[in-house]
Amino acid sequence: MKLCVIVPLWALLTLTQQAPSDDKCACELTNSEKAFPHYKLSGVKENVSKCNSNVTPHKTMELESLLLGLDRRLPQLLEDVSLLEREDDGELYGVISLQVIENEMSEIQLLMERLNSTTLQHQRLTAATAEQLEDLRAEMQDLETYDTSQVMKTQQANQRLKRDLDQCQNGQPAPSPTHPPPGNCPHGQFVNITGPRVHTVGEFPGAYKYGAWGRDPKPEAGKESWHWLVMLTVGNKFSNYVRLYSSLSSLIVGVSIPGNVLISPSNPTTNTIQGPNIVIYGEALYYNCYNQDAVCRFNLTSKTVTTVQLPKGTRFNSKGNFCHLDECYLFTDLDLATDESGVWVIYTTNQDFGNLVLSKVEEGEPLRLGQTWHTSVYKQGVTNTFMACGVLYATRYVDKLTEEIYFSFDTTTGEQKFNLGIFIKKMSPNIQALNYSPVDQMLHAYCDAFMVSYKVLFEEMY
Structure with missing residues (x-):
């Protein structure tokens, strides 16, 4: 009986002694992970930047x-x-x-x-x-040891898997169309440009302010590396020939082979070039016909010219130019452009109240216009346009050193964007012509007699 009393008293005494006090409990957390060396990552970035500049x-x-x-x-x-x-x-x-x-x-x-x-x-x-x-490479491998969440290893595994899948597909290649449909870009989404990659005055330094240059996206065999140049030789308005170069190096140092290809013996006259917005596609020069609201196509081989009339009310003869606050670019009513699917013409009409209009120029005989799209961007608030993968892009003047690619219109979805925010570093205040080359994804600009090119960057879509 006494034993039964003693045990509960002992238990009560023990619990009383273990009762928590009014003091707050604090614990110390020790991180077993090593601190990430941000200074080392900054050093790697700096070295990479130096390497790129060298x-x-x-x-x-x-x-x-x-x-x-x-x-x-x-x-x-x-x-x-x-x-x-x-x-x-x-x-x-x-x-x-x-x-x-x-x-x-x-x-x-x-x-x-x-x-x-x-x-x-x-x-x-x-x-x-x-x-x-x-x-x-050694520093990056060292930094990878801090990747305890295995993010880098997972990305590398995904890259290897993608490479294996590509190799598997290449083993049984599926036929791809010659021209991707508009708006369906094989490179991905256009996200930025880098450069300039090329900056040259060519063989006529400062002589011709207005002009255009580039490559033929659909050249004859043996002419894959050829480049072309058109300079407006009469009052920055007209020209009657295109100058050909066998390579980019030839253009840079000013060695023109085979030289000039004449469109007409006099300038300006019927069929001569009017304005700087010119392209070559499939061994043919596309441009604004002299004194007409029409597109001319000059065959470089047969030396023949065919035309296609633009819709009634199309503004021409410097009535619908590209402009910025300080200046309008003469005779830029029609802008010819090339991309992966062919030739396009960008213009404006009275019916569209000066907004950009886009039409596909169909190859073949007779020359004709295909589908037409209407946008909501005012042409005289734009300094230039170009096409890439069926998407129309427009630029505007920011200052003497910068141009902005700010607008896009997707011909597949009809979607318009006004806030792209892609900036072009200019080598001269004005860009008179801007052409995209689907051959090498380069953007060729003619800037106050300078020839400049930029690399277009695409991002793969998953």
């Missing part, structure tokens, strides 16, 4: 230009030496010819020295870049 397309173009110049000078020297051997009279003629040859050899020597210097610089740059890339 390795530029301009350096490659410089080497190509020197090689092209050397390739041009050596045959000329050989021809002059042969002429001297055939016609040397031993006196006055020989002295003059030797002086000419001596000058040519001096110029070739300078080219050789620049070529050797550039080659050595490229070799040193290649070695330094390879070493820097190896260091960056």
Whole structure:
């Protein structure tokens, strides 16, 4: 009986002693994970930026230009030496010819020295870049150890899976259409541009403010690398020829082969080019016909011209130009454009109260207009337009250094966007012509006699 009393008393005593006090309880949390080295990531970003600034397309173009110049000078020297051997009279003629040859050899020597210097610089740059890339690779692998959530490993696994799927598909390739339907972009969504990649005055520095240049998206075999240039030679309004170049390097250094292709012997006259908004597609030049609200197509092979009339009320002869607050660009009523699906014409009409109108130009004979779309953007508030994957893009003037791609119209969905916010870094205040090349996804701009190009960046859609 006494034992039964003792046990409850002991239990009560124990519970009383363990009762919590009024003091607050605090605990210390110790993180077993290592702190992420943000300073190291910042260093990697800085090194990557330096690497990108060191390795530029301009350096490659410089080497190509020197090689092209050397390739041009050596045959000329050989021809002059042969002429001297055939016609040397031993006196006055020989002295003059030797002086000419001596000058040519001096110029070739300078080219050789620049070529050797550039080659050595490229070799040193290649070695330094390879070493820097190896260091960056090691640093990134070190940073991956902090990825405890396995995000990077999952992304890498997904990339390997995608590569394997692509290889599987390539094993049994499905036939793809020659021209993707408008609005269906094989590259993804247009998200930005980088550049400029090319910046040159060509062979006529500052001579012609208005013009256009680019590539044929549908060239003949053997002409895949050809580029073209049209300069408005009469009052910044008209031209009667297109100038061809066998490569981008030829255009940069000013070596035109095969030269000019004449549309008409005089300028301006029937069938000559009016305005700078010009394209070449399928070995044919498309442009605003002289003194007409019509599109002309000049066949570069047959030298024939066909036309298609635009809708009644189309504004032409500088009545519907591209403009900004300070200036309008003369005779830019019609803008021809190319993309993955062919040729387009952008214009405005009285019925549309000056808003942009877009029509597909159908190939074949006779030349004709296909489907037409109407937008809600006022043309004289736009500085230029271009097409990419069936989507119309419009630009506006921001300041002397910047242009903004701000508007898009999707011909498949009819969706319009007014807030794209893609900016173009300009090398000159005005862009008189803007053409998209679906061959290499480049944007070619003609800016106050400068030829500039930018790389268009697309983002894959999943």
